[in-house]
Amino acid sequence: MRSALRITLASAIVAAALAPALASAQAKDGYLTDTAGGVVKAPGAGVCVRTSQWTPALAIAECDPDLVKKPAPAAQKAAPQKAAPQKAAPKPKPAKPEFLNVEEKIELQGMEFNKAEMTAGNKEDLDKFLGALGKATKARAPVQIGAVIVTGHTDRIGSMKYNMKLSEKRAITVKDYIVSKGIDQKLIFWEGKGPKQPIPVTKFCDNKMKRKQLIECLAPNRRVTVEVVGRAQSLAKPKAAAKKPAAKR
Numbered sequence: 001m002r003s004a005l006r007i008t009l010a011s012a013i014v015a016a017a018l019a020p021a022l023a024s025a026q027a028k029d030g031y032l033t034d035t036a037g038g039v040v041k042a043p044g045a046g047v048c049v050r051t052s053q054w055t056p057a058l059a060i061a062e063c064d065p066d067l068v069k070k071p072a073p074a075a076q077k078a079a080p081q082k083a084a085p086q087k088a089a090p091k092p093k094p095a096k097p098e099f100l101n102v103e104e105k106i107e108l109q110g111m112e113f114n115k116a117e118m119t120a121g122n123k124e125d126l127d128k129f130l131g132a133l134g135k136a137t138k139a140r141a142p143v144q145i146g147a148v149i150v151t152g153h154t155d156r157i158g159s160m161k162y163n164m165k166l167s168e169k170r171a172i173t174v175k176d177y178i179v180s181k182g183i184d185q186k187l188i189f190w191e192g193k194g195p196k197q198p199i200p201v202t203k204f205c206d207n208k209m210k211r212k213q214l215i216e217c218l219a220p221n222r223r224v225t226v227e228v229v230g231r232a233q234s235l236a237k238p239k240a241a242a243k244k245p246a247a248k249r
Helices: 120-133 160-180 200-204 211-217
Strands: 026-028 031-033 099-108 144-152 188-192 224-233
Touching (some): 120 160, 160 188
Antiparallel strands (some): 026 031, 099 224
């Protein structure tokens, strides 16, 4: 695997000079970082890649300046100024397009036991997911993808070593499928988590169950998570300023 991943389902990001598609990412303080410790950003988009552990409390000024508390400016006495001569009002500049940060996520669940292949349902769900990103909505234009994070998972049956390798194979299978749909492999990061991140509901699957029953119960854990981070131009119309009620006389 390659350098850099975390691992928001959107909005994460890779510098254009980042090389190889197959990468093992590192996550630190809520953001994806490269081997030098720098925050990974999407080429062109300039959006930092957040990990699934990111919260507003972990925001840093480099990536989310609006979420970082700024120190109050020290009070200064304003020096008296002479009235400047009035100038003609400048012509209004055309409004710059507003861009939205996008973070989308999908869980491709129910892969067959002890196999890395995608099911027909997995492919159908992923096709719809990727297709929606490429279409405009009332709120936004098609998404400019900055990074795709693919994470493979397994159930808890079997050894940790075996499950780690199986989860990596599942991640690679999905990564290759995404590349076949026209997405640049340089934007894709992948890794395997084995059984380390089970779906919460599967905690009720008792190991005392019959093997076939247990395998079926743990099916949601046999999955691959796909997260896309990018940005899209906002198509929402600006809201008109509310009129103030007339003062009563």
